[in-house]
Amino acid sequence: MSNGNLEIKAISGHAGGTPGGGEYRQPDGTTRIGASRDYDVCKLIDTTTCIGCKACEVACVEWNGYEFRETTFDNTYQTMPETAWNFWNLIKFNEVETDGGLQWLMRKDQCMHCEEPGCLIACPADGAIVQYTNGIVDFNQANCIGCQYCVTGCPFNIPKFNEATKKVYKCTLCSDRVGAGLEPACIKSCPTGCLHFGSKEDMKFEAEKRVTQLHANGHADAGVYDPSGVKGTHVIYVLGDAKHPENYGGLPADPRVPFFVKMWKGPLKWLGGIGMVAGVLGVFMHYVRFGPKEVDKAEEVKR
Amino acid sequence: MTNGWVDIKNTDVMLIMGGNPAENHPCGFKWVVEARKVRNAKLVVVDPRFQRTASQADHFCQIRAGSDIAFLGGLINYALQNNRYAKDYIINYTNAALIVKKGFKLPEDGFFSGFDAAGSKYDVSSWNYEEGANVTGTAAAAIAAGDGPATPETAAQAAPANPAAKSAGQGYAAQGPAGAKATTGAPAPLALPGNTAYDLSLEHPRCVFQLMKKHFSRYTPEMVSSITGIPVDKLNKAWDMYTSIRKDGDMKKVGTIIYSVGWTQHTFGSQIIRTAAMTQLLLGNVGRAGGGVNALRGHSNIQGATDMAGVFDILPGYLKMPNPTDTDFATYIKRITPTSAKPKEWDSFNYWSNTSKFAVSFLKAMYGDAAKKENDWAFNYLPKIDRKFSWVEQWDAMYAGKVKGLISFGMNGVAIGPNSEKNIDALKKADWLVVCDIYPEETSSFWESPGITDDEKKKINTEVYRLPGAGFAEKDGTFVNSARWLQWKWAAVPTPGDAKLDQAILATIFLKVRELYQKEGGKFPDAILNASWPYTTPYSPSLAEVAKEINGKALADLHDDKQTPTDWKAGQQLPGFAWLKDDGTTSSGNWLYCGSWPDAGSNTQRRDPADPSGLGIHPTWGWSWPMNRRVLYNRASCDLNGKPWDPSRKQVWFNESTGKWAGNDVPDFKADSNPKDHMGPFIMNPEGVGRLFVPLAGMADGPFPEHYEPVESPLVNPFHPKQSTSPVVKRYKSDMDKYGTSDKFPYPCTTYRLTEHYHYWTKNNPMNMQLVPEPFVEISEQLASKLSIKGGDRLKVSTARSGSKDGKEYGVYYAKAMVTKRLQPLKLAGKDDPVYPVGIPIHWAYRGLKDGRHADQRNGVNVLSPTAIDPNAYTPEFKGFLVNIEKA
DSSP states (O other), X not given: OOOTTSOEEEETTOOXXXXXXXXXXXXXXXEEESOSSSSOEEEEEEGGGOOOOOHHHHHHHHHTTXXXXXXXXXXXXXXXXXXXXXXXXXXXXXXXEETTEEEEEEEEEOOOOBSSOHXXXXXXXXXXXXXXXXSOEEEOGGGOOOOOHHHHHOTTOOOEEETXXXXXXXXXXXXXXXXXXXXXXXXXXXXXXXXXXXXXXXXXXXXXXXXXXXXHTTOTTOEEEOOGGGTOBSEEEEETTTXXXXXXXXXXXXXXXXXXXXXXXXXXXXXXXXXXXXXXXXXXXXXXXXXXXXXXXXXXXXX | OOSOTGGGGGOSEEEEESOOHHHHOTTTTHHHHHHHHHHOOEEEEEESSOOTTGGGOSEEEEOOTTOHHHHHHHHHHHHHHTTOSOHHHHHHHBGGGBBBOTTOBOOTTSOOTTEETTTTEEOGGGSSBOBOOBOTTOHHHHHHTTOSSBOHHHHHHHSOOOGGGGSTTTTTXXXXXXXXXXXXSSOOOOBOOSBBOBOTTSOSTTBHHHHHHHHHTTOOHHHHHHHHOOOHHHHHHHHHHHHGGGGGGOOSOOEEEEEOHHHHSSTTXXXXXXXXXXXXXXXXXXXSTTOSEEEOOSSTTHHHHHHTTOSTTEEGGXXXXXXXXXXXXXXXXXXXXXXXXXXXXXXXXXXXXXXXHHHHHHHHHHHGGGOOGGGGGGGGGSOOOOSOOOHHHHHHHHHTTOOOEEEEESOOHHHHSSSHHHHHHHHHHOSEEEEEESSOOTTTTGGGOTTOOHHHHHHOOOEEEEEEOOOGGGOOEEEEOTTOEEEEXXXXXXXOTTOOOHHHHHHHHHHHHHHHHHHHOOSOOHHHHTSOOOOSSTTSOOHHHHHHHHHOEESSOEEOTTSSSOEEOTTOBOSOGGGOOSSSXXXXXXXXXXXXXXXXXXXXXXXXXXXXXXXXOOTTBSEETTTTOSSTTGGGGBOTTSOXXXXXXXXXXXXXXXXEEEESSOOSSOTXXXXXXXXXXXXXXXXXXXXXXXXGGGSTTOSSOOOOBOSSOSSOOSSOGGGOBOTTOEEOXXXXXXXXXXXXXXXXXXXXXXXXXXXXXGGGOHHHHHHSOSOEEEEEHHHHHHTXXXXXOEEEEXXXXXXXXXXXXXXXXXXXXXXXXXXXXBOOTTOSSOBOOEXXXXXXXXXXXXXXXXXXXXXXXXXXXXXXEOTTTOOBOOEEEEEEEEEO
């Protein structure tokens, strides 16, 4: 879901420069790089004040206009095991026993909007994934070819494939709301103030302040989760135990864009070019050898 | 709440117990988060389950459901033993110094003095203060003379059961007129002495403080641990954390206690809240910003329902309901109006001395011109109650065939009441049932409840009417929240289809009944024919008109030099209850709400978020009763000289230059009472001070709280094994009322709500059903392994009330197992094996989106709960009853 009010910083599978990018001359004579907002946006999720009320889950589904899903009981308060193509915001509930007793950890799971987005790097479709200058990583389903390379590229298991539309979907960080100057729907719905939204700089400051307080209150392992392996994220957490992020419903301790994805889209891109040419050649030879493929009428209708 | 939601942000330490606000009040819980983040406030959570609130706690204790008084009694004992209480506060602002009558006995054997075994009730005549003067300095002599609380033997001699006290009026006579001298021969009404004896040194063996100390000295950490199942070190940590605010005599810090129905839904629920109130008085936390005793109401307007007489024994504004001994208005007023009872040298505002003004204004609102001085203000139109018409009693009477019809309005009786199989059978015996709701719910569908065969359906003769009511967003009016704030809301959408506004439905019924009385007469038509019905559209009164009527107005031109402004013309709305009169010149439907809709317009519609003091008072947002005071008893936020205990949280103070009380909040006090006069801050008590000891019939089950076991308990009460449960608890005797024991039903069960659902409504809503799709039973990993249960296995839960009839089982609950670390087995007194607690959320039954998914999985959880009620508030015991669990 792209948004016209936001300026694009990076774009998937695109040859040449970034559309809409480039230097803009400001009235005061300085220049900026194509951003309609002059700061990076960021969601701060303070897990130490999350009560797992799921207001954000509901707000997300309702804002994005998805149908309610059938769910099944699974011995947990968690709505479903993982996010879904039409359920982008999921609170993960974990019962963890520590020396200090039992902890019931709740973490809002959604797209982290990485500064170095593995999905975008992996995506071969021109304009299917864009990164705006404010940090939002957004999918444009109109351009999605359903290859699911983004699923492989994501270290957080976020993009989800819809079998019916053959497209991939995920949290947009409410790019439509943010583009209109509003906060994301999840932020708006949070009753305890555990969710914050603002510039990355401000959110980092807020997060560090809370961590300092937690340290003073005896939570020595509290910390901010803003993983450097993906050059930081535009969704950051305050964790009561930052030494064990995996306790929070499988948050990776050191997320990175998979090596082969980076190689594929970086130094080894030429190999892809050769592969591409070989592929086209292959298709041509196939056509010459076997002729055109008849479209299955029934399948067409189903789509 | 004595305080309010926003005020929680002012606290230094919180005890959340018997409530789960993170789960059930997530929006209000933001203030708990705020206090923790901004003030570094500490949070202690005590609950039978590690729930959402516990996940936020600095310290959590898993308690056995129904052992709350033991925990709080231990807390009081800890505070007393470690000198962590507010000494000046309790001497001057509570009845700690007052001397209790000779013959009063503490319940070492399970009984306070005056127990009448035949009637299962107490003769409360020994639960009183001693008449007298200042006896400070006489303690040593009294101790030498062997004075002190009575023993079982001496109590029998000193306070023989008083036959006069058991006459018809007893039980209603909460406080008779004080100072009335007992004359020999004639039955004396029970009364508090006008001048109470007192000992400011708190050393007299019969002063309230010493009695309290003696009483709770039995609540040692080891004893409390063996009852609650909380290890001693965790208990001490909790008690230390909470009482730390009074370390070294400091009075600046404040602690709050927050609770909900986890406390009320016991056969001793009122006494749990008493224990909390005592704790807060002892620590000097009542009346103060960030303090208080704070009940979280479970629906958006439960506070309003209570204020407007949602319970059978009160009229709006907590006026007592008349009973048959009230032969005329004067007798009624004399019975229900207390006179002050206090140390002679102190002052007491005794605000209930204005009762007649509130009562006459109420009768004028009810009956208009038909209420005249000559006819006793139409007092005889009011019903007189000769028995306790509580909720459970009415269903019991219906089951007995005595109650023939029921109008159930915005209430799903079958689902919400205890022992639902009995309630379903009761409805089968009724002639008619009218249900007004927004969904087809369980009550109006009782005839298709699980297990009923087609043959049985044919035998049910109850005529059922369903009326389509309006949802909350379809009607305007006020909500009164837990903080006593009246906030007007506007209708968001019109009523759909044939649905009608509640007031239109009620008005139509009323006007039709009135028409019948007009045409056909009846036994007593006057009350109906003369009821005031002054609304512009009688068949659908505007709620704004009703709200204005409740506020009240002048019926004649009024003048009062002491007020500003000094005059109100006839017909004008009144600005506050200080204007109400007992001469028929004012009307008010509820004196407590007088001031909510003054002549200038509705205060309930104010939406100015300004908060000049920063204390979360928000004086121009909505309106709170009484008189927009946001913290009740706020005089107690100041020391004896009228200066705030904590200058950084200044609520009210005495202004020496004007000789008046002033404040950021509205002073809840007599505005010109100089601190030198020693008027008590608790102006609604005849003593003027807070009650650590509740005299006379204030509480049916004892002046002090004592730990008793739930009617169904895995434990014999270690305090007094021969009297394990409360001696005055009411059990029921129908063939559907059975009570279980732990040999057959070993697991104590508690019921509760989930964030994801709202009572029995949201099982109709796909979004809520998506979040938590079906019912479950929470059990510990240890119990699961003992019974070879895995998460997701179907369980059968049964109680002493389960059984089978004609080959069909009833009173059984089926749901999937949720196996969790958040419940742990408990080690209890005299038990080799641990006790395994069980928890079941309430939200499902046989109607809703997924009804019929499993035919036998459709019972509501209240098929399990027993019919047994608190003797004070008549609330059923939904927490801490016994069940058995098997793999289905």
